[in-house]
Amino acid sequence: MSHLRKDPLVKRWVVVATKRRHRPRKVEECPFCPGNEGLTPPEVLRIPEKKDWQVRVVPNLFPILGDHGETTRSPFYRSRPGKGFHEIIIETPLHNRHIAELELNNLKLVLDTYQHRLREFNDLSWIRYTLIFKNYGRRAGASLKHSHSQVVAMPLLPKRVAEELTSAKAYYRRHRRCLFCQIIAEEKETEDRIIVSNRHYLAFVPYAARIPYEIWIMPIRHQAYFDRVSDDEKFAFAEIIQSCLKRLVKVLDDPPFNFFLHTGPNHLDAGDYYHYHLVIMPVTTILGGFELGSGFYVNQSLAEEDAQRLREAG
């Protein structure tokens, strides 16, 4: 049963999802393997739609949002029911296959699935944002080994996305130019933070990387919404994601990592000033009291040096 509570100090919502503490630490049988389809809730999507699926989407048994309970009653504190959806995208039938080692066609199907879920949730007027992300490895928060991504559709705009939209909008008003397009231009000009690029995408270590080996992947052509990209773009996206992940595996010896996809919220007219992008964050740092108390990060690496190492690992 989940509900949302708003922090009165920093205006940030917290999802209270007590059911999630019942997630098993170990499972006997992998619920994501072919043959074990009965161990998951009924599937939402299967590609292809026959027995030998490549990608499968199922509701999360221990959802962050969706299984919503009562709100709290207070004249001062704000809460709301934890309405939404939380799905698992099983990326491959193969139990031990790292996402960096998927067939390119398979990874393209995963991206098709991201698009499919975004489109589906965009049709619901009360959904304000759909966040797609992946946790790989225990230290990145993954409780199951079998390669999967997650989709959370929520009735709120996430704090972090709202901050990006605010500054991108302000930048657009001042310069009549997309802030993300400007970042891409700067990176292409400087070159020393670029990891790899292809016909549609640029991958680089951001100037103010929070942690060592943080990676941003952006479409070179201005495009706010991932749910509108073409098949050709998705192939190129799969290629560059895979290239970056292979480099991370090589340089950091198969690190735990998270990635998330930020795309323009469909209900906002962000087409001019927003630009979808994927952020990959290997688990390389422990956050301490400084980070928690300040909201700043301390990065022990130079973005330019990390980019060089990732570039050379190609």
Place this chain on the structure above:
Amino acid sequence: MSHLRKDPLVKRWVVVATKRRHRPRKVEECPFCPGNEGLTPPEVLRIPEKKDWQVRVVPNLFPILGDHGETTRSPFYRSRPGKGFHEIIIETPLHNRHIAELELNNLKLVLDTYQHRLREFNDLSWIRYTLIFKNYGRRAGASLKHSHSQVVAMPLLPKRVAEELTSAKAYYRRHRRCLFCQIIAEEKETEDRIIVSNRHYLAFVPYAARIPYEIWIMPIRHQAYFDRVSDDEKFAFAEIIQSCLKRLVKVLDDPPFNFFLHTGPNHLDAGDYYHYHLVIMPVTTILGGFELGSGFYVNQSLAEEDAQRLREAG
């Protein structure tokens, strides 16, 4: 050598401190033990000022800020030199003593020292904020076992503190009342998130706790600035901090934790609307792609249940 870089998307500063990667993973001799004073940089403060000190302050050998290097040169990205101070407060001469097990007089000396350092840095016009925090345990980011806190004085207002100031100021304008005082009133009214209180302080699990067993300690009397509190208040503060930490040790079996002290920035006239407070965060959760991508948190615990457990552990 450190410098600061500003993220153009979310306007957050990152400290790039490459020297910190040379921090040793293991040390042969504890540099914080009596007799090893020569292993630290020359001390800034010693209490009492004789051989048998109780508390000692030394510059951090691997500072986040202070050892400042060049900035980057870009017409687009913003950087600044990593000016500032980063000190270690050695809380006790005893190598194996948990802060929860310090003599109350000793912990009071630690709080005196917090106040001393705040006052000292407040006198520097270019310092915008002094953050005091503690990391305990490897998983909380501590690289040395001997009990210590840290002080970082910086030329910027931290993002997190700025967010608190913004909403506290807006609340004060609307209601002519301190937001923190209102929170205290709500908690006293509801009672079910209170852990313990004494003549000057209230300790509770906040309504929108980010993680299980998060604890906020606030002075009941309105006071924005920790550097102005009295001896009697510091004794009561030491008492309640110790009481909360003992409860955490009992309920979570000696968990790693962070705490940080937020106090009003001296150069801002925040006396009416801000209220200093200490936040204790045990390491109970791994942040995943959802938290990184949204800026929201998922808490598997109910604040009210956590508070009850901590209350009963007294």
